[in-house]
Amino acid sequence: MTADYKIKVQNVTKEFDLFKTRSDQLKAFFSISNRPIPEFWALKGISLEVEPGETLGLIGVNGSGKSTLSNIISGVIPQTTGVVDVRGDTSIVAINSGLRGQLTGMENIRLKALMMGMTNHEIDSMLDDIIAFADIGDFVYQPVKSYSSGMKSRLGFAIAVHINPDILIIDEALSVGDDTFYQKCVEKIQQFKEAGKTIIFVSHSLKQIEMMCDRVAWIQYGDLKQIGSTAEVVGEYRKFIKWFKALSKKDKKKYQNEAKKKQKAFDIEAYEKQVVAERQQENAEDHHVAREVHKDFYGSVISETMSWGNRILTTVVGVAVVFLMLVNVSGHSLTSVVQHPSHIWHPTTTLKGPGVTKSVK
Numbered sequence: 001m002t003a004d005y006k007i008k009v010q011n012v013t014k015e016f017d018l019f020k021t022r023s024d025q026l027k028a029f030f031s032i033s034n035r036p037i038p039e040f041w042a043l044k045g046i047s048l049e050v051e052p053g054e055t056l057g058l059i060g061v062n063g064s065g066k067s068t069l070s071n072i073i074s075g076v077i078p079q080t081t082g083v084v085d086v087r088g089d090t091s092i093v094a095i096n097s098g099l100r101g102q103l104t105g106m107e108n109i110r111l112k113a114l115m116m117g118m119t120n121h122e123i124d125s126m127l128d129d130i131i132a133f134a135d136i137g138d139f140v141y142q143p144v145k146s147y148s149s150g151m152k153s154r155l156g157f158a159i160a161v162h163i164n165p166d167i168l169i170i171d172e173a174l175s176v177g178d179d180t181f182y183q184k185c186v187e188k189i190q191q192f193k194e195a196g197k198t199i200i201f202v203s204h205s206l207k208q209i210e211m212m213c214d215r216v217a218w219i220q221y222g223d224l225k226q227i228g229s230t231a232e233v234v235g236e237y238r239k240f241i242k243w244f245k246a247l248s249k250k251d252k253k254k255y256q257n258e259a260k261k262k263q264k265a266f267d268i269e270a271y272e273k274q275v276v277a278e279r280q281q282e283n284a285e286d287h288h289v290a291r292e293v294h295k296d297f298y299g300s301v302i303s304e305t306m307s308w309g310n311r312i313l314t315t316v317v318g319v320a321v322v323f324l325m326l327v328n329v330s331g332h333s334l335t336s337v338v339q340h341p342s343h344i345w346h347p348t349t350t351l352k353g354p355g356v357t358k359s360v361k
């Protein structure tokens with residue numbers, strides 16, 4: 001691993017809970033269910049680095065984890081374990097991410113640019129360029145949910161390249177546009193490369209990968225199968241695809257099911273022990289390896305379930321809110337209820353009507 005990286009991903013895993021119902025999801029969030037939740041490990045420990053100014057391609061069959069990894073790098077979703085160090089602003093262009101469906105194209109442009117820290121003046125000065133590049137006509141004033149996938153991709157790409165990020169992540173976004181738009185995007189990506197920007201390029205088109213990428217990472221059902229020069233990795237991947245296509249339908253299914261089974265059975269504790277053993281082999285003198293590995297695994301990760309502290313705080317706030325609501329409904333003052341708690345069950349009733357002024361207890 002080098003010190004001069006733009007992106008570092010180390011021992012990154014991603015686990016998705018396969019909840020059957022919404023209520024199971026809520027119960028798991030508050031940690032109040034003992035029912036085991038089926039796990040699926042979309043990433044099983046990925047480590048790689050991207051150098052400044054490099055274009056790294058991500059390839060792999062459907063469901064191998066390319067989008068999961070690019071979403072983690074761009075900060076759209078958190079990793080389950082591991083270190084993700086990104087030195088610079090990222091902007092992701094993906095078919096189904098980044099744009100808010102309820103907002104118009106114009107509002108999406110403003111929102112994205114404001115999130116990147118641009119001022120309204122800066123946004124105004126680049127608005128015409130974005131609209132011209134996206135070339136979606138009056139649709140720019142319509143909610144994005146009414147766009148075709150090609151239009152979403154055009155707008156997403158136009159915004160992403162004009163806000164001029166340090167790192168551009170393109171996830172299959174060129175596959176849905178027409179040829180003219182594709183050419184425009186390729187030129188823009190070349191300009192980005194010439195400007196020394198770092199790019200992560202996800203695509204099923206090996207021709208596009210060969211044209212754009214300096215190096216390629218092949219992700220295979222959550223593992224990093226190979227990383228290296230474009231020619232080398234694409235060559236090996238082509239051999240695999242040829243082998244896979246030659247399998248019978250039954251054998252293809254068997255191969256995929258076995259891979260998915262391993263992703264469900266992945267043992268994060270065993271993986272942590274394996275990383276400890278590897279690092280101990282590299283440096284037998286270091287007696288704190290286990291602690292360091294644990295810190296690397298969980299030190300920069302936000303928990304997706306509630307901690308005990310938060311659970312206690314939420315319960316206390318919840319009880320206080322219910323209590324205040326009851327006090328309010330009872331019609332007594334807070335002081336009176338605190339002094340005589342039984343008042344809460346004996347509300348004051350104000351009779352309304354002509355000539356009635358009395359309050360009945």
Ligand SMILES: Nc1ncnc2c1ncn2[C@@H]1O[C@H](COP(=O)(O)OP(=O)(O)OP(=O)(O)O)[C@@H](O)[C@H]1O
Nearest residue numbers: 016017040042060061062063064065066067068069
């Ligand atoms: N929110 C989620 N909940 C459960 N499983 C998910 C979720 N998101 C992704 N997955 C699973 O994680 C695995 C990796 O998905 P991902 O979209 O990263 O693959 P991909 O390589 O980008 O696939 P494709 O080439 O089809 O776009 C898949 O098996 C997918 O079903």
